Amino acid sequence: MDTTGITRIDGEKVDGRRPRVVVLGAGYAGAMAANRLRRNPAVDVTVVNPQPFFVQRIRLHQFVSGTGDPQVGFDDVLADDTRVLVDIATRIDTGGRRVHLASGAHLDYDYLVYAIGTRHRTPEIHGAAEHALFIADWVGAQRIRERVEGLGEHETVTVIGGGLTGIEVAAEIAETGHGVRLVGGRGIATSVGARARRATERQLSRLGVDVVDQGRVVEVGERTVTVDIDGEHTVLPSAATILATGFEAPELAAVSGLATDEIGRLRADATLSSLDDDRVVGAGDAVAVEGITLRMSCQAAEPLGAQAADAVLAKIAGELPNIVDQGFVAQCASIGRRAATLQFTRRDDSPTRAVVTGRLAAWTKELVCRETVENIRREAARPGKFSWFSGPKTTIIEPEPAGR
Numbered sequence: 001m002d003t004t005g006i007t008r009i010d011g012e013k014v015d016g017r018r019p020r021v022v023v024l025g026a027g028y029a030g031a032m033a034a035n036r037l038r039r040n041p042a043v044d045v046t047v048v049n050p051q052p053f054f055v056q057r058i059r060l061h062q063f064v065s066g067t068g069d070p071q072v073g074f075d076d077v078l079a080d081d082t083r084v085l086v087d088i089a090t091r092i093d094t095g096g097r098r099v100h101l102a103s104g105a106h107l108d109y110d111y112l113v114y115a116i117g118t119r120h121r122t123p124e125i126h127g128a129a130e131h132a133l134f135i136a137d138w139v140g141a142q143r144i145r146e147r148v149e150g151l152g153e154h155e156t157v158t159v160i161g162g163g164l165t166g167i168e169v170a171a172e173i174a175e176t177g178h179g180v181r182l183v184g185g186r187g188i189a190t191s192v193g194a195r196a197r198r199a200t201e202r203q204l205s206r207l208g209v210d211v212v213d214q215g216r217v218v219e220v221g222e223r224t225v226t227v228d229i230d231g232e233h234t235v236l237p238s239a240a241t242i243l244a245t246g247f248e249a250p251e252l253a254a255v256s257g258l259a260t261d262e263i264g265r266l267r268a269d270a271t272l273s274s275l276d277d278d279r280v281v282g283a284g285d286a287v288a289v290e291g292i293t294l295r296m297s298c299q300a301a302e303p304l305g306a307q308a309a310d311a312v313l314a315k316i317a318g319e320l321p322n323i324v325d326q327g328f329v330a331q332c333a334s335i336g337r338r339a340a341t342l343q344f345t346r347r348d349d350s351p352t353r354a355v356v357t358g359r360l361a362a363w364t365k366e367l368v369c370r371e372t373v374e375n376i377r378r379e380a381a382r383p384g385k386f387s388w389f390s391g392p393k394t395t396i397i398e399p400e401p402a403g404r
């Protein structure tokens with residue numbers, strides 16, 4: 001608490017009140033930012049999130065198959081004096097520094113952390129919007145789980161998308177005994193190196209996943225998919241069709257008149273400040289940082305959340321925020337509960353020759369999932385302690401723009 005009752009905001013003095021920071025979204029980036037903001041105990045932090053608990057998005061595929069629970073209580077991960085509003089931000093009035101909420105209420109802020117993550121992107125596949133299920137967020141995962149639980153013994157699930165998310169979902173469902181077909185479109189696990197890819201394919205095959213790596217789904221019906229392989233269309237039964245074809249950001253920034261990129265992410269400068277309004281600071285999947293390409297991941301989201309909080313605190317103190325600096329160390333995909341592929345990377349996320357597979361990789365992946373939550377907990381207990389790997393010194397690669 002500021003005992004003087006006077007707090008500097010960008011050099012201004014605000015009498016008798018603490019600087020108000022509203023954090024939109026309490027995922028990996030938002031929760032990390034909210035806790036780190038406690039480095040300055042004078043800051044009043046309010047978090048807005050649609051769910052009344054923290055969702056470990058990286059366990060959604062486990063939720064779908066009943067092997068893991070992604071819900072963690074906010075009282076377990078957020079610092080004690082954080083106010084949480086279970087609501088949805090519908091518009092940001094940047095002129096009035098006010099966030100409008102779905103409930104009809106509003107929140108005034110001095111600074112805003114924009115960390116609302118991403119949702120599924122519906123590809124231009126005929127029938128997908130009507131008949132497919134989407135693995136991207138809590139609501140989508142609940143729908144998939146309901147459908148998977150209702151499946152008959154011999155019914156087949158189709159997963160569309162050969163990236164790490166599609167692989168994780170396909171493997172997790174296959175391990176429960178259901179028939180699973182994984183249609184890659186542009187190949188399977190293309191973000192990892194050849195060794196890791198071969199190991200991933202072997203593990204998928206052990207679980208009985210039917211991998212159609214070069215096929216493209218061109219139509220989704222109520223209980224079918226039409227796959228194009230070398231120009232030939234084949235209609236296949238599919239009791240549930242799950243899309244894992246990339247993410248996009250919700251339209252909040254765009255409807256609020258803030259500049260966005262082609263998939264709706266808030267465009268921010270290298271200090272994470274919105275290009276249009278330096279009171280708005282982006283973090284996590286929902287931000288596109290000028291000049292830097294970061295794979296959407298919790299690996300990127302937590303350091304971004306910490307740096308967003310640091311940027312806000314610098315602004316409150318009338319200082320210039322630092323330029324974002326962070327890098328990757330690995331890509332990791334679970335392949336059911338007993339195997340995984342761990343591909344070590346350079347800081348720019350490009351694969352190295354180091355690959356770990358099988359049980360050791362599965363154990364490591366589980367550790368990573370736990371650590372991502374522990375990082376946030378530790379930051380609540382000791383704000384400012386979270387650290388991360390710095391970024392590449394020379395090159396920035398351009399991985400796929402939308403999704404893991």
Ligand SMILES: Cc1cc2nc3c(=O)[nH]c(=O)nc-3n(C[C@H](O)[C@H](O)[C@H](O)COP(=O)(O)OP(=O)(O)OC[C@H]3O[C@@H](n4cnc5c(N)ncnc54)[C@H](O)[C@@H]3O)c2cc1C
Nearest residue numbers: 025027028029057058089116117284285296297298299301
């Ligand atoms: C099945 C699956 C597996 C994955 N596995 C991995 C993995 O192994 N490793 C990895 O690094 N990444 C993985 N990812 C990607 C990772 O989950 C995301 O990159 C990460 O969650 C991004 O963190 P975030 O905080 O930006 O967004 P999120 O974690 O999505 O959090 C955003 C929060 O904002 C809330 N929100 C949305 N709209 C609003 C609004 N209008 N107002 C207020 N709140 C709002 C959301 O409900 C959510 O709680 C996986 C993703 C999926 C779907």
